[in-house]
Amino acid sequence: MSSDTNAFQRPAMGSGGKSTQDAWFQRALALAGASVLIILAAMLISTAMNAWPVFTHSGWSFITSSDWDPGISRTEITGSYGALSFILGTLITSTIALLIAVPLAIGCSLYLTQIARPSIGRPLAYAVDLLAAVPSVVYGLWGLLFFVPIFVRPMIKVIADTVGEAVPFLGSPVVTYNYATAGIVLAIMVLPIITAVTREVMLNTPIAEIQGAYALGSTRWEMIRAIVLPRARPGIIGATMLGLGRALGETVAVAMLIGGSQRMPTSLFQGGQSMAGVIAITFQEASPENVKALLGVGVVLFVITVLVNMAARLVIWATGGRVAGDAAV
Amino acid sequence: MTINHNGSAAGLAVEAKNMNVYYGSFRAVKDISLKIERNSITALIGPSGCGKSTVLRSFNRMNDLVPSARVEGEILFQGNNIYAENVDPVEVRRRIGMVFQKPNPFPKSIYENVAWGARINGFKGNMDELVEQSLHHAALWDEVKDKLDQSGLSLSGGQQQRLCIARTIAVKPEIILMDEPASALDPIATLRIEDLIRELKKEYTILIVTHNMQQAARASDYTAFFNMDSDRAGYLVEFSETDEIFTNPKHELTEQYITGRFG
Numbered sequence: 090m091s092s093d094t095n096a097f098q099r100p101a102m103g104s105g106g107k108s109t110q111d112a113w114f115q116r117a118l119a120l121a122g123a124s125v126l127i128i129l130a131a132m133l134i135s136t137a138m139n140a141w142p143v144f145t146h147s148g149w150s151f152i153t154s155s156d157w158d159p160g161i162s163r164t165e166i167t168g169s170y171g172a173l174s175f176i177l178g179t180l181i182t183s184t185i186a187l188l189i190a191v192p193l194a195i196g197c198s199l200y201l202t203q204i205a206r207p208s209i210g211r212p213l214a215y216a217v218d219l220l221a222a223v224p225s226v227v228y229g230l231w232g233l234l235f236f237v238p239i240f241v242r243p244m245i246k247v248i249a250d251t252v253g254e255a256v257p258f259l260g261s262p263v264v265t266y267n268y269a270t271a272g273i274v275l276a277i278m279v280l281p282i283i284t285a286v287t288r289e290v291m292l293n294t295p296i297a298e299i300q301g302a303y304a305l306g307s308t309r310w311e312m313i314r315a316i317v318l319p320r321a322r323p324g325i326i327g328a329t330m331l332g333l334g335r336a337l338g339e340t341v342a343v344a345m346l347i348g349g350s351q352r353m354p355t356s357l358f359q360g361g362q363s364m365a366g367v368i369a370i371t372f373q374e375a376s377p378e379n380v381k382a383l384l385g386v387g388v389v390l391f392v393i394t395v396l397v398n399m400a401a402r403l404v405i406w407a408t409g410g411r412v413a414g415d416a417a418v
Numbered sequence: 419m420t421i422n423h424n425g426s427a428a429g430l431a432v433e434a435k436n437m438n439v440y441y442g443s444f445r446a447v448k449d450i451s452l453k454i455e456r457n458s459i460t461a462l463i464g465p466s467g468c469g470k471s472t473v474l475r476s477f478n479r480m481n482d483l484v485p486s487a488r489v490e491g492e493i494l495f496q497g498n499n500i501y502a503e504n505v506d507p508v509e510v511r512r513r514i515g516m517v518f519q520k521p522n523p524f525p526k527s528i529y530e531n532v533a534w535g536a537r538i539n540g541f542k543g544n545m546d547e548l549v550e551q552s553l554h555h556a557a558l559w560d561e562v563k564d565k566l567d568q569s570g571l572s573l574s575g576g577q578q579q580r581l582c583i584a585r586t587i588a589v590k591p592e593i594i595l596m597d598e599p600a601s602a603l604d605p606i607a608t609l610r611i612e613d614l615i616r617e618l619k620k621e622y623t624i625l626i627v628t629h630n631m632q633q634a635a636r637a638s639d640y641t642a643f644f645n646m647d648s649d650r651a652g653y654l655v656e657f658s659e660t661d662e663i664f665t666n667p668k669h670e671l672t673e674q675y676i677t678g679r680f681g
Contacts, residue, residue: 115612206485207485236598259609287534297518297520297525298522299483300480300483300518300522302584303480303483303511303517304478304480304511304515304516305511305512305515305534305535305538305585305586305589306508306509306511306513306535306538306539306589306594307538308508309539311538315524315526315534315538316524370680
């Protein structure tokens, strides 16, 4: 059959017609997709390039030393830049937040999906979603003025006075704002998003399996342990990573509550500083070389976030699940 | 739950007395009274929507899982009403097991699928033995004995359904309820399940909902025919020995249904 008689032949590019339209549409979408990667690469490269002089000046001590003493030079690097105490500040507060928020979120999701009647569970689920949307500065202010003085500080005092002597990192001296106050308020901030994703995953538990478990004479708790929790596990890991991402990057609320000290942590009840916090607090008055160092802190924060996410994916992949929280990320 | 073992002198396994089931304000089935003999197979048949699955699920309180469902009347199991105030539905379901329409093995190994139910119910004996025995009983052992650690989901549909039967008998119930257990299977798998059901009758009392008239005729001893009334509530039209129902039905409706004129 010669080509001019083939009614189904694809017209050449640029000759108009439906398939040309389709080709252009595909290109436009490909460009939109690629733009994400382009922006990411541009950000990483320009940030790392600007921070490079600090990295070469400090070497590994940028992440192994806590000696942070910015210089005031416009052209050279004269200060010492060891960001370890900020890195630890971020990791400690995020860890406290997750240790508190994840078990609470799992319990809350189990209640909302398995125990509460729909007439109670549904409004509560909306409330959880609403909490996730409250701007973090509001949480910070609320923590600063009400939650920490009324609830957290008395609790910390009790802990420090009772087990503080025996358990490392829980002892005195207790300062007003410290890792624990920041971590606990952070827990409340990440709780809604972790709960929202976990609840969503648990709602998708196959009803046939739930009925199968009940039909064998299982109690609700036995059914939850055997069916709901294993099924939801990849989703819970995904939700935890989502919460961790927020905790690592949270700036304002942590900066308000962590105490703003640069020492190495010896107790959770001591003041500290986080990576995002030091960037936000000192950027405005920073000298040019200090700005480079802050950019370096930004690069480290970026790398930690990427590593944590990769580790989470590895865990999920190794245990044969998929990231059910992906849609929400 | 305290179960009185003397209350079953008539050889009855279970009996429904004037049972009504409601979903919210809608009455799904009305005035059902049924006496099920021990070690018999009873088929529940009837057109779609006549409430036969609802009736079946009332026998082990699976309807409790539907928040709006409510059961009136009595179901007597060994002389005790399973809907009485002090009865634990968990114990009811252990003693009255259920196999579902769509095979629903757990996302666990074949071994665990069978062992789990027994374990949560406090089985203390030799678990390997129980698993093998149950799989033998469900006519599945020869096909899976070399791959007990593989996922139950890796089996074919017919094998999955026999696995579900194996896990049900592993907890040693007295009655097994089956909700169209072969409707999702091919004809050969269906025949295997039917053979199995006849075999299980020696030790268990079986109630089976089916849409398949030949299956009811082939596999059951008794047949209960349900229909939907003008108020959309299901009711029991006729209950008798299966031969009687299929060769000499008392009601015109029954005859019309089994000869395929409606439903």
